[in-house]
Amino acid sequence: MSYRRSQTICRFHSLGSCRFGNLCRYSHDATPNEIQSPQISALADEVVENDLQKRREVVATTSSYSRQMTWANAPEFVPRYKANPAEVLSTEGVQDICPYGGSCIWGSKCSYPLHMEICRMCDLYCLHPRDRNQRREHNRECLEQHEQAMELSFAIARSKDKTCGICFDTVLEKKGRERRFGILSKCKHIFCLTCIRTWRKAHNFEPTVTRGCPECRVFSGFVCPSAYWVDTKEDKEKLLNEYRAGMGTKDCKYFNRGSGKCPFGNKCFYRHRRRCDVNQTESNAPNSD
Known part of the structure; x- marks a missing residue:
């Protein structure tokens, strides 16, 4: 059976790796801009898989009409009984839907x-022809x-060529958990998370030196892990706020539910x-800035 190909350009093919190929x-039709490294291809495959999974969830929540009607529920297989008029009205639209969706094998001879x-966005047959609310949702x-x-x-695409300013490796070509950026709160220089954390933990320099950027020496109070590079002020502020909010849901190991003392005081995330x-902030603790 042949399928109609959408005129929309495949964005994953343009990145150099579409796992579906001719299917x-x-x-x-568009030629990929450049050959991607295996690590970038793997990331693109992740995007494809996540996108498909999310599409399945969308279809599962909005195309209940096509799922509720099966051959077992066809009129010729259901015993006759006196139906409730209210139930007939509520299920009439569902029973008129062909269970094969847009690829009906009966064509014009279908009894439904x-x-x-x-849907022109996802190229799936999931829009009810009469239910405007379902189509809109x-x-x-x-x-x-x-x-x-x-x-x-x-x-x-924004992160694929970014190299660490300490080890000079391309961050997205690293393996496993090392494939992360370390975003400095007050600096725009690029570092992988492992290198910048190692730098800030060094004991052979003064804390005022190690807490600063290795390149521009601008002081940053903390490092934020990120799977991708952020280069705009708005995106960076959003990332930092989400990081602070996430840390705020975890108990501080230094404070230890009141049994210890946190060296960061009211600056602790x-x-x-x-x-x-009872939440408590130690106002007399040392300032981390």
């Missing part, structure tokens, strides 16, 4: 009057998933909570 629903229509969710996938693709479940 991809999107157009592969309605077939799910194709699916289009909204599908657009959100598409925007998230595009943001992730742009983040990979972690939660200072006593055993009686």
